[in-house]
Amino acid sequence: MTKTVLTVDDSRTMRDMLMLALQDAGYNVVQAVDGVHGLEVLAEQRPDVVITDINMPRMDGFGFIEGMRADPAYSGVPVLVLTTESDAAKKQRARDAGATGWIVKPFDPVRLVDAVRRVAA
Numbered sequence: 001m002t003k004t005v006l007t008v009d010d011s012r013t014m015r016d017m018l019m020l021a022l023q024d025a026g027y028n029v030v031q032a033v034d035g036v037h038g039l040e041v042l043a044e045q046r047p048d049v050v051i052t053d054i055n056m057p058r059m060d061g062f063g064f065i066e067g068m069r070a071d072p073a074y075s076g077v078p079v080l081v082l083t084t085e086s087d088a089a090k091k092q093r094a095r096d097a098g099a100t101g102w103i104v105k106p107f108d109p110v111r112l113v114d115a116v117r118r119v120a121a
Helices: 012-024 035-044 061-069 088-097 109-120
Strands: 004-008 028-032 049-052 079-083 101-104
Touching: 004 012, 004 035, 012 028, 012 109, 028 035, 035 049, 035 061, 049 061, 049 109, 061 079, 061 088, 079 088, 079 109, 101 109
Parallel strands: 004 028, 004 049, 049 079, 079 101
Antiparallel strands: none
């Protein structure tokens, strides 16, 4: 059974890099361009893992995670935050919102896939 990963990032380049790394590892990838779009995609898809950026237009990653966690159907879906931010307060805010883990950009594709495998298990 192929696992599905939803990536939420406003950068096309980052979405493309994520798609390449994850598809090469055998994952099905669905994409969203910001938090609002991410919640719309969630309404149609049932991802096994979500990877989200923090700094995005319309709705940031914190709002997206909170919106996702507000739906009991997604309470058990792991969320990895992928961002250039490394601030401890922001990490804590992401954890408080319901994030499972934190990956700093630029990411190493092998470590990213490894993190996805760990949380998707």
